[in-house]
Amino acid sequence: MDELTRYIAEHPYFAGLSAAELAQVCRMARVRHLGHGQVLALEGSPCEEVFLLLEGRVRALKTSPEGREQVVRELQPGEGFYLVPALDGGPLPVTTITATRVTLLSFSQEDFLFLLERYPTVARRVLVEFAGRLRRLAALTGELALRTVPQRLARLLLESARAGRRMTQREMAAQIGTVREVVARALTDFERRGWLRRRRGIIELVDVRALQRLGLGEEV
C-alpha cells in the first residue's frame, strides 16, 4: 500500500469506504510534506483547497487593520481546515503557516465538494465534526465574551490546583481558547506580580486570593 493510500484508508473521514471508493478518493488527494514556516494559504484569498492535517502543527493567523499578525489558533493532527470556505464559497478567514514539519492531505475545493455529494458517509462524518466544533465554539464564545485570557487562565490554574492536574502550556492554551505564546506571557505576568512561582515543571500558586479576584473579573 503506498503512502497516499495508507493515509486515506486510515483517515476517519474515509473509514468504511470500499477499496474502489478509496481508490477514487486517492485520485483526488495529494499528500504533502512541508518544512517549518511554510505558508499554506493567505487570509482573504478565495478557497482553492481543503487540508487535512496528519502530522505536525499549523498556525492560523489573522491580520489586524494595522497590519499586525496575531496567531489565533494552533491546528493539531486530525483537524481539517478551510472546510467552511470550501462549503460557503467565502474568502479564507485566516492565513495558515506550518509551525513544525507537517504532513497533510489536500483536495481541491471542487473535488472535496464532489466527495461530500458522492459519499454520504464522508459527508456525515464531516457534519459530525462540524457539530462538535459548534458545541465547543458555543461554550467558548460565552467564556470569550465574558472573560479575558488572564481571567480564564487564573480560573484554570485554580481549578487545576484543586484537581491536582498536570498540564503543558499548550494544553492550557487549548482549554482557554488561545495559543501557547499568550499563555506563556500571562504566566510571566502573574509571576512578576507575585501571584505564582514557577520552578522546573511546577507552577505554585502563591497568591490564591489575587487569582480568585482576577478569575471573578474584579480589579486586582
Next chain:
Amino acid sequence: MIPDEERIVPEINSELCVRCGDCLSACPEGALSLGEEGIILDEEKCAYCGDCEDICPTGAIALPFAIVLAPLEDEEEEDVG
C-alpha cells in the same frame, strides 16, 4: 503534594517520535541527541524551556507542569473552589 523538582524531565513518547531531529537543533542547551533507540535526553543540561515541545511535529515531547498551591508559609490555606 509538590513533586520532586529534581526528577521532573520532559516526557518523550518513543512511539510517536519519528526521529526527524528537529528537537536537537531547537534545544538551546544541546541537551538532546539521537541514539539507536530514539531521542536521548541529558537531564543535567535540560533547562525545561519547552523549545523541543514547540518544534516537535508529532507531539512526542511534552513538558507538563504540576499545578499546586504554595506551601502554607507563603499563603494561608484557601478554598480554591
